[in-house]
Amino acid sequence: MVDEKFDAIVIGAGMAGNAAAYTMASRGLNVLQLERGEYAGSKNVQGGILYADMLEKLIPNFREEAPLERHLIEQRFWMMTDRSHTGMQYRSDDFNEEKPNRYTIIRSQFDRWFSKEVQAKGALVIAETTVTELVSDAYGKVIGVRTDRRGGTIFADVVVIAEGVNGLLGTRAGLRSSPKPDTVALAVKEMHFLPRETIEARFNLHGDEGVVIEAAGTISKGMTGMGFIYTNKESVSVGLGCLVSDFAEHDETPYGMLEAFKKHPSVAPLIEGSEVKEYAAHLIPEGGYKSIPELFGDGWVVVGDAAQLNNAIHREGSNLAMTSGRLAGEAIFQVKSRRDPMTKQNLALYKKFLDDSFVMKDLKKYKDMPQLLHTQAQNFFLTYPTLVSKAMENFLRVDGTPKIEKEKASVRSFVKERSLTGMVGDAWRLARAWR
Ligand SMILES: Cc1cc2nc3c(=O)[nH]c(=O)nc-3n(C[C@H](O)[C@H](O)[C@H](O)COP(=O)(O)OP(=O)(O)OC[C@H]3O[C@@H](n4cnc5c(N)ncnc54)[C@H](O)[C@@H]3O)c2cc1C
Structure with missing residues (x-):
């Protein structure tokens, strides 16, 4: 395999890794990107919504070439019971705009296209190669990686860890703990x-x-x-x-x-x-702000899902991955252009960029939501949907019962199941976690 030293090695060719590699390669850095899959995207899974703004910041004309499915004009939210759903729906012709804001994509196709763009900017991308180890010097600074291919260490000034949610390499190297269940x-x-x-x-x-x-x-x-x-x-x-x-x-x-x-x-x-x-x-x-590990250190930064940068409340992940990858790439480029070493102190610039962006601001806003939804799952995911469904059915069924009695029956069923203080408590907790 390659034995030269790179400015940066990027581990993984998902959304975060591709954004980081693209940013650095387009600014002239000598970048090696390693991906364990047969090709970029071959192992990646997403629903998936692509948020255009974050990709546009990297590749302004992406709409001309990227494999996009449909642009989204409508969002429905269903609160379900076993036989019903109570829905909320927003549809707007304004989303039929010249440059739509959200698209559906198929990741295997999309990542493959994104990777070609990365290669066109000059990065060396090698697939079917699993990074097995981060290599550090005697002082603990990450100086390169080892892979499952024959050959020794591949050296770089900085390693961008974009290995996705499992984060095995980071955990093995002691840079983070493994994600809790x-x-x-x-x-x-x-x-x-x-x-x-x-x-x-x-x-x-x-x-x-x-x-x-x-x-x-x-x-x-x-x-x-x-x-x-x-x-x-x-x-x-x-x-x-x-x-x-x-x-x-x-x-x-x-x-x-x-x-x-x-x-x-x-x-x-x-x-x-x-x-x-x-x-x-x-x-x-889905742990949110409180589960974010250390994001940078001597010779390394971590981006995307590997850094737990995912907004589960808004179902956003790929945009945080792309943004963190781009910001890491920009920070590394700035440190490099000042001819400064890739020390923890200098790479703190990446964290500063992230803190100033929507990524950290959004995750901080919802910092208490994951725990609330976990501890109150029974109420939010079972009790309330069932009560709302019963109330809706009662409201809509015309059976000769006076409306005032129907309303009282619905209120009684809420109070019986959750009690007045329980409901006030739930609303208060939700409002606090939402702020
Ligand atoms: C079912 C589902 C639905 C989702 N829906 C949405 C959605 O609609 N919108 C949205 O924005 N987000 C969605 N997400 C989240 C989104 O997919 C992730 O946030 C995003 O893919 C994270 O990008 P990433 O680059 O950090 O990680 P990944 O995309 O997981 O990429 C990591 C890459 O690293 C490679 N890799 C791992 N270890 C190694 C190694 N040791 N050596 C070499 N390569 C390695 C992997 O093969 C992979 O290509 C969804 C996720 C799931 C699972």
Whole structure:
């Protein structure tokens, strides 16, 4: 393998790694990027929504070439019981704009395209190569990596760790602890193929318009988790994820829950007659701000999911990954252009950039949400959806019962299940965690 010294080695060719490698290579740094998959994206999983703004900051004209599926004009949120859903929906023709804000993508295709852009900027990208170890000098500064290919250490001034949520290398090197089961969700996803016209008719779409449905409620059986349905051009992504610690405590399997979600009377008609061609399972970091590990040190920075930079409340991950990769690349470029060494002190610039960006501001805002949703899962994912559904049915069913009695019955059922103080407490806790 290669035996020269690089300005930077990037481990992983997902969203974060590609953004970092692209940023540094386009500024003239000598970059080596190593990816264990057969090609960039071959192992990557996402729902998936691409947030255009973050990619535009790297590649302004990406819409001309990138493999995009549909631009999103509608978002639905469903609060589900086993037989119903209470929905909230926003659809706007304003999202049919010249430069749409959100798209659905298929990661294996998208990452492959992104990687070609990285290579076009001059980075050396080698796939089918797993980094097995970070190499440090006698003072603990990371100076390179070893891989599963023959050959010794590959040296670099700085190593960008973009290895995704598992973070095995960082953990093995003692740079972070392994993610705790209550800070990662296990998600499963299927791709259901249907003719384009069928998708457009079922979801009320025209041309390349797309819709996203996010669903919470009894589908997660009292665990902290959600389901999703995303429209692609000729397929629909259907998935569901719950915290790993919850799966350990409940007698449920991810696949069994996904099957139940697909059979739900609100979901089944949307995917009826489809052909399932892909099934994938993947972890999502959901611990938020409090689970973020050390982000930089002597000779290294960590970006994307490997740094737990994921906003589970807004279902955003790839945009935080791309932004952290870009900011790490910019910080490294600045340190390099000053001819300063890649010490912890100098690489703190990356953390400063992150703190000033939406990434840290958003994660800090929701710092208490992951724990609240975990400890109150039974109420938020089972009790309230069931009560709301009963109240809606009661409200809509016309059966000769006077309206005043219907209203009193609904209020009584809330108070009986949750008590007045319980409800006030829930609202207060939610408002505090949301601030
Ligand atoms: C089911 C699901 C749905 C999601 N939906 C959305 C969504 O709709 N929108 C959104 O923004 N985000 C979504 N996410 C989150 C999003 O996918 C991640 O936040 C994003 O992929 C993180 O990018 P990353 O580059 O940090 O990690 P990854 O994309 O996981 O990339 C890590 C890369 O490193 C490689 N690698 C790992 N170890 C090594 C090693 N030792 N040597 C060499 N290479 C290595 C891997 O093969 C991989 O290519 C979803 C995630 C899941 C699981």
